[in-house]
Amino acid sequence: MNRLKILFSTFIFVFLLSACQQEPEPEEHKSTMMVFGTLVTITLWDVEEDKANEAISAVADDLSFMHEAWHPWRPGPMGRMNQLLGMAGEFTGNISVIPLIEKSRTLSEQSQGLFNPALGKLVKLWGFHQEDMFASFPPPQEEIDKLLAANPQISDIRIDDVRISNDNPAVRLDLGAIAKGEAVERSIDYLRSIGIDHAMVNAGGDLKAIGRHGDRxxxxxxxxxxxxxxxxxxxxxxxxxxxxxxxxxxxxxxxxxxxxxxxxxxxxxxxxxxxxxxxxxxxxxxxxxxxxxxxxxxxxxxxxxxxxxxxxxxxxxxxxxxxxxxxxxxxxxxxxxxxxxxxxxxxxxxxxxxxx
Amino acid sequence: MTLADKAVVFIAVLAAGLSFYFAWQPSAPGTLLEIYQDNTLYERHSLNEPATLNVPGKLGDSVIEIDQGRARFQSSPCTSKFCVHAGWMQQAGDVIACLPNGVHIQIHGGQGRFDAIAF
The missing domain is CATH 3.10.520.10 (ApbE-like domains)
Known part of the structure; x- marks a missing residue:
């Protein structure tokens, strides 16, 4: 009897300890996908499974939409704007890009022109507008000089409500240095608006978080x-x-x-x-x-x-x-x-x- | 207690100690590899079974190698080869992607050390 007790209690002891190895119920929902020309990881904490999945796919859809809308050379709202900026005269801008252009203008001024989203032509000259195939050597110096002499600035674009005109034919917008930030910001705004308090959106190593990851x-x-x-x-x-x-x-x-x-x-x-x-x-x-x-x-x-x-x-x-x-x-x-x-x-x- | 009893107790205590050790590893290596093709799950594969997998993408086949609990892009038809240069990964949460080919791989199981890497 005594022997059985010892045997039994040691096994119970081992069993209880091995229970430490069991994974707790997942409170974290983490999903990685390719959108916005990069890998985006969305991590949600303390959200029910169904709601988490819905939220993650809604954010993914929004990000794809923003990527297309803000892409400087694809046939979307920003691509269209870049075409029209190259022509003389006034036109109506798409409202899905105007607020971001205005935000870019403020930040460009604050940065004393170091953040210059009007240099779309320079980015293209170097081939960095493409996702994978860049140039294999620097562009000719005279082309760089010509473009810099034209001094394209986002302040050359005049916005009157939705009517847009441009004083400088060298201006092409490339919002690549702000678009990801705005996209992450809007994704977090959306998650908060549907009642999610703890989340992180990481777009290719750039991220924003709300709340906490559980107790840390x-x-x-x-x-x-x-x-x-x-x-x-x-x-x-x-x-x-x-x-x-x-x-x-x-x-x-x-x-x-x-x-x-x-x-x-x-x-x-x-x-x-x-x-x-x-x-x-x-x-x-x-x-x-x-x-x-x-x-x-x-x-x-x-x-x-x-x-x-x-x-x-x-x-x-x-x-x-x-x-x-x-x-x-x-x-x-x-x-x-x-x-x-x-x-x-x-x-x-x-x-x-x-x-x- | 007989010798057999003592042996049982000894083994049990050893097992308990080991289970503590394994349960409290700070960052457990992952156990499962998920392979995605255009954001859709293409295949799940245990990291414990060595394998070489051809995953068709937009440009061609990316070759994924699994060996000794690790995984990597052995080759990929993209120009820059960032995915191949990333080398082996084994921590839970690690992701490597070949964006132009639309193929990415991610390790699951266990707990990663960081929620994200800023770069």
Whole structure:
């Protein structure tokens, strides 16, 4: 009898402990899909299965719609606008693009023209408007010079309600540096409007979160701009980790994402409107801001501004949390970013920079 | 207690210890690979069974290799080959995509370390 008891109780003990291994009921719904020309992952916490699936597919549909509507060269509302901008005279703009153009104008002014969405022709000249096949060598210098001399600015476009006219025939809109931010922002707005309080929308490494991931905040890693490593060693390719708070967007611009190589020189997609060439003083910029579109445009503008000029542009654009990695590998941080971010490598040289 | 009883207790305690160890691994490797073609699930495959799979896409076949609990794009018909250069992945939540070919793969099961990677 005694023996049986011992046997029985040890097995019960083992059984109870092994129950620790059981996965809890999924409170997380996570779905990844290819939309908006990138991989979008939507994570929802504490949402019923049916509602989660419906919400995820609604966001996916919206994102496909926005991608088509805002694509500069496809036959959608923005493509049509770009055609009409090339002709003299007034026309009626599509209301699915006008608010975004107005937002872009404000951000372009705040960035002192470093975020310049009127340089669609320059992006096209370099071939970065395509999803995969970029150019294989830089465009001729005289074409770059000609375009920069024409000085296309978004302020050349005059908007009177829905009537639009354009003073500068060189203007073509490419909202690539803000569209993803606006799309993430609208996706989060939609999720909130249907009563979802805890969610994260991650569009190709740029994201916005609301609420929390259960009893903890949303954890994210920030990719190291120079470490080449494989997915299996994910932690080693990170430069920093960060907890994202409610209603915060985190956007990163890096020179390692879209590029081509010619004669061992890398040409990436973040073009400096002052030179017409890829900005070459920075390797990555990460910003946190409540508005996705602002965060998106700011990440680009600060990347172009570089290690000297960024604090002033950040102040103009109202960005408090900035991490800029310069080409020597130094991390420039605003004091508020330094409080939030946990660098993964103790050897990294950090420069704390107050905003002016 | 006889020797057999002691052996049973010993094995039970060892098993308990091991179950603790496995249950509290901080970031469990994933167990299942999902392969998507144009955002539609094309195939689910255990990461424990080695395999080489041809997945047709818009441009041609992407070749997915599964080996030792890991998965990768062995080859893909796209120009940039970002998916192939991404190498092996094995953590739950990891995703690799060949956007031009419309094929992406994702690891499920277990808990990833991060909710997202910013880049």
């Amino acid at each position: 905040p949303w954890h994210i890693g920030v990719r190291h701009p120079r470490k080449q490593c494989q997915e299996e060693n994910q932690a080693e390719c990170l430069i920093a980790r960060l907890d994202v708070r409610d209603n915060e967007a985190v956007f990163t611009s890096g020179d390692y994402e879209r590029y081509f190589e010619d004669n061992d020189k890398r040409y990436h997609h973040i073009l400096d409107p002052r030179t017409g060439y890829p900005a070459d003083q920075t390797t990555s910029v990460t910003v946190i801001h409540h508005d996705g579109a602002t965060a998106d445009a700011a990440a680009t503008a600060l990347f172009i501004a570089g290690p000297e000029q960024w604090p002033q542009i950040a102040r103009n654009m109202g960005i408090e949390h900035v991490m800029l990695i310069d080409k020597q590998g130094r991390a420039h941080l605003t004091p508020s970013m330094a409080e939030r971010i946990e660098l993964q490598d103790d050897d990294i040289e950090t420069v704390i920079q107050e905003l002016p």
